[in-house]
Amino acid sequence: MALVDERAHGHHEAHHHEEPGFWGKYVFSQDHKVIGIQYGFTALVFLLFGFSLMMMMRWSLAYPNQPIPLLGKLFKTTGGIIVPEFYNQLGAMHGTIMVFLGIVPLAVGAFGNYLVPLQIGAPDMAFPKLNMASYWSYFVGGVVMLASFFAPGGAAQSGWTSYPPLSDIAPSGQTMWLFGMLFLIISSVLGSTNFIVTIIQLRAPGLTWMRLPFFVWAQFVTSFLLLLAFPALQAAAILQMMDRLAGTSFFLPSGLVVSGQQLAVSGGGSPLLWQHLFWFLAHPEVYVLILPAFGIIAEVIANNTRKPLWGYRSMVWAITFLGFMSFIVWAHHMFMTGMGTVMSTFFQTTTMIISIPSVIVLTALIISLWGASIRYTVPMLFALAFLPMFAIGGLTGLPLGLAPTDIHLHDTYYVIGHFHYVVAPGTIFAMFAGIYYWFPKLTGRSMSNLLGHLHFWPSFLFINGIFMPMFIQGMAGVSRRLYDGGASYSHAQGVLHWNTFMSASAWLLGLAQIPFIINLFWSMWKGKKVGSNPWGATTLEWAATTSPPLAHGNFTEIPTAVRGPYDYSLPGAPQDFVPQHQEA
Amino acid sequence: MDIPYNVEPRPDTGLYNAKLGIWLFLASEVMLFGALFSSYVLLRTGAPPGTWHHGREFLNVPMATLNTIILIASSVTMVMSWASLKLNDFKKFRLYLGLTFLCGVGFLCVKAYEYGTKFHHGYFPKSNTFLAIYFTLTGLHVLHVIGGMIVNGYFVGPGAKMWRTEPERFTNRIEVAGLYWHFVDLVWIFLFPTLYLL
Numbered sequence: 001m002a003l004v005d006e007r008a009h010g011h012h013e014a015h016h017h018e019e020p021g022f023w024g025k026y027v028f029s030q031d032h033k034v035i036g037i038q039y040g041f042t043a044l045v046f047l048l049f050g051f052s053l054m055m056m057m058r059w060s061l062a063y064p065n066q067p068i069p070l071l072g073k074l075f076k077t078t079g080g081i082i083v084p085e086f087y088n089q090l091g092a093m094h095g096t097i098m099v100f101l102g103i104v105p106l107a108v109g110a111f112g113n114y115l116v117p118l119q120i121g122a123p124d125m126a127f128p129k130l131n132m133a134s135y136w137s138y139f140v141g142g143v144v145m146l147a148s149f150f151a152p153g154g155a156a157q158s159g160w161t162s163y164p165p166l167s168d169i170a171p172s173g174q175t176m177w178l179f180g181m182l183f184l185i186i187s188s189v190l191g192s193t194n195f196i197v198t199i200i201q202l203r204a205p206g207l208t209w210m211r212l213p214f215f216v217w218a219q220f221v222t223s224f225l226l227l228l229a230f231p232a233l234q235a236a237a238i239l240q241m242m243d244r245l246a247g248t249s250f251f252l253p254s255g256l257v258v259s260g261q262q263l264a265v266s267g268g269g270s271p272l273l274w275q276h277l278f279w280f281l282a283h284p285e286v287y288v289l290i291l292p293a294f295g296i297i298a299e300v301i302a303n304n305t306r307k308p309l310w311g312y313r314s315m316v317w318a319i320t321f322l323g324f325m326s327f328i329v330w331a332h333h334m335f336m337t338g339m340g341t342v343m344s345t346f347f348q349t350t351t352m353i354i355s356i357p358s359v360i361v362l363t364a365l366i367i368s369l370w371g372a373s374i375r376y377t378v379p380m381l382f383a384l385a386f387l388p389m390f391a392i393g394g395l396t397g398l399p400l401g402l403a404p405t406d407i408h409l410h411d412t413y414y415v416i417g418h419f420h421y422v423v424a425p426g427t428i429f430a431m432f433a434g435i436y437y438w439f440p441k442l443t444g445r446s447m448s449n450l451l452g453h454l455h456f457w458p459s460f461l462f463i464n465g466i467f468m469p470m471f472i473q474g475m476a477g478v479s480r481r482l483y484d485g486g487a488s489y490s491h492a493q494g495v496l497h498w499n500t501f502m503s504a505s506a507w508l509l510g511l512a513q514i515p516f517i518i519n520l521f522w523s524m525w526k527g528k529k530v531g532s533n534p535w536g537a538t539t540l541e542w543a544a545t546t547s548p549p550l551a552h553g554n555f556t557e558i559p560t561a562v563r564g565p566y567d568y569s570l571p572g573a574p575q576d577f578v579p580q581h582q583e584a
Numbered sequence: 585m586d587i588p589y590n591v592e593p594r595p596d597t598g599l600y601n602a603k604l605g606i607w608l609f610l611a612s613e614v615m616l617f618g619a620l621f622s623s624y625v626l627l628r629t630g631a632p633p634g635t636w637h638h639g640r641e642f643l644n645v646p647m648a649t650l651n652t653i654i655l656i657a658s659s660v661t662m663v664m665s666w667a668s669l670k671l672n673d674f675k676k677f678r679l680y681l682g683l684t685f686l687c688g689v690g691f692l693c694v695k696a697y698e699y700g701t702k703f704h705h706g707y708f709p710k711s712n713t714f715l716a717i718y719f720t721l722t723g724l725h726v727l728h729v730i731g732g733m734i735v736n737g738y739f740v741g742p743g744a745k746m747w748r749t750e751p752e753r754f755t756n757r758i759e760v761a762g763l764y765w766h767f768v769d770l771v772w773i774f775l776f777p778t779l780y781l782l
Binding site for chain 2: 128242266553
């Protein structure tokens with residue numbers, strides 16, 4: 001008994017703390033909401049930066065060997081021209097930044113962090129200190145990546161995939177890429193452990209697994225992918241670091257000749273080993289990019305159709321199955337490596353199978369629109385655009401998943417078009433939908449509708465202007481890795497004129513983001529004040545707490561869920577929605 | 585604000601937060617070491633016949649056997665320290681966790697001696713692919729041992745004062761630290777035969 005008393009006493013003492021000061025409140029905060037916002041802002045800045053790198057690349061593709069206007073002053077040594085080595089840096093860092101520093105931190109770090117505890121009725125994440133450590137580890141990783149541009153020889157330039165042997169012998173920016181990646185992996189392991197424990201342990205009373213909002217399910221599966229797939233890249237990064245710093249030959253084959261001289265290494269390594277380890281991470285990573293987007297789109301669609309999601313259970317089982325399958329499809333990125341037809345047969349079979357759950361989710365979302373009186377809000381516009389854009393991205397992936405057709409399309413612009421349709425007008429549009437949808441949750445104010453339309457329509461137009469012609473160029477056989485966009489290849493001449501069109505679309509897409517940036521900051525201070533639940537939503541983050549939620553603990557009282565997440569237009573109910581914690 | 589199930593287990597899962605957390609972390613660690621072991625297998629099976637160097641050419645099996653015994657002993661003392669807390673015997677807890685820490689020191693000394701003789705004979709990671717994977721795997725394992733020793737050292741020393749204020753939470757902490765320590769031990773039990781004997 002004495003032991004129990006002592007414990008209860010200690011409990012009070014441990015949790016009796018003062019209000020944190022400026023640093024504790026805004027910088028080294030342990031509140032999941034602040035950390036979510038930190039993640040969100042950092043990731044948006046990285047997205048803009050990564051996008052800027054791409055806009056520079058598009059200059060070189062459209063006007064190769066010509067000085068770039070304005071920005072050219074930054075690199076005087078080449079007379080303002082984007083030389084091939086610099087183009088390679090831009091390409092490698094664009095991919096790295098968009099995937100690892102932009103989208104994943106935004107989709108998981110920001111949306112997941114802010115919303116998961118609120119949607120499951122938890123006072124915070126299970127491990128607030130680890131949550132903080134996760135953000136700062138990500139931040140350090142990002143700074144290391146950015147700093148690598150100033151390393152001797154420039155930033156990493158072996159593609160975002162860092163294939164050896166080139167990456168093994170690349171300048172020192174590659175070592176910084178590896179160090180940056182280690183920090184990002186630590187961040188992701190800390191974060192994903194935290195998410196899984198939070199979702200399993202901290203669900204509010206009555207919130208059973210099949211009553212979880214689909215967004216939470218998406219984050220749950222995503223976290224498992226991050227937790228179990230990233231270590232493979234960690235192992236690969238350690239091995240490559242040994243190659244670069246300790247002179248080992250994990251990825252260097254015997255007798256490798258560089259610039260006419262045989263490398264003085266022990267040899268005996270395998271470049272293919274890197275590809276296996278890398279894609280063991282990077283294919284699940286593709287689903288890390290898309291699953292949170294599914295989650296956001298599902299929430300936005302349910303809310304704006306005022307109907308329950310069609311086939312909620314099928315969607316949950318589909319993404320669970322997808323999570324498992326994503327670990328056995330990685331080598332469909334490697335059909336052209338000579339790994340053998342038996343391997344190719346296996347991996348193309350699993351690849352065809354994994355397309356099924358994605359189709360189930362997409363079909364369920366489209367059928368959810370059936371017969372609804374849709375509210376065409378700005379988030380809903382982005383969500384509606386997501387559906388066909390992701391469908392294009394997904395369907396164009398099928399020819400790449402089949403070895404015979406992949407032989408023709410491998411490493412062409414077709415591949416670039418395919419995955420950008422999944423990630424850019426797919427995932428990034430979902431992120432925009434999420435930002436417009438949950439902005440009132442964070443601030444108590446709504447974003448401007450007019451600026452939202454000015455953002456959506458040009459973005460939708462120009463993003464297709466960039467990526468649609470890539471399929472045409474790709475099918476003509478234009479390689480994705482040329483700094484001059486194919487100008488020096490005769491087979492590319494017939495499709496070369498698309499380059500200026502695509503580049504102009506890219507720069508106009510950049511301009512189309514200005515209304516969004518203005519909207520974001522303007523609405524924070526001047527946006528229209530709205531109530532706690534402006535969209536009339538059913539899930540706990542809207543229905544059971546204020547906007548913005550309480551700084552400590554989110555809820556005045558932990559709610560008890562009594563129904564599923566999407567009870568919209570329930571017959572006999574007084575309103576067209578019934579919150580999860582309310583009896584009808 | 586209190587985070588639920590920080591100390592007491594959640595009824596439907598039977599776990600407190602940190603215990604689930606450490607199991608998930610260890611799952612991630614299994615994937616890390618699994619990837620490295622797979623790399624070892626692929627590099628070794630992919631080497632042209634007769635070119636692969638074997639551990640017995642370079643490595644000291646008696647020393648590694650000694651280290652295996654030390655680590656297994658340390659796992660036993662780790663469990664004993666946790667069990668002592670469960671039995672409310674703080675003095676024994678300190679004794680056993682201190683012994684666990686000392687076992688870690690012993691392991692590192694033997695490992696340092698082994699590394700030293702390799703370097704002395706001119707065997708470095710760059711010498712051949714076997715030594716490369718040997719130094720990478722054991723080096724990473726050593727980092728894990730050091731990490732565990734920092735945690736254990738903290739709980740023997742300054743961290744132990746939590747026993748007076750929150751004994752149940754402190755006992756949980758030792759259990760979690762123990763799970764990690766057993767994992768580090770287990771990794772070595774895989775490393776020993778694959779690197780030294782096969």
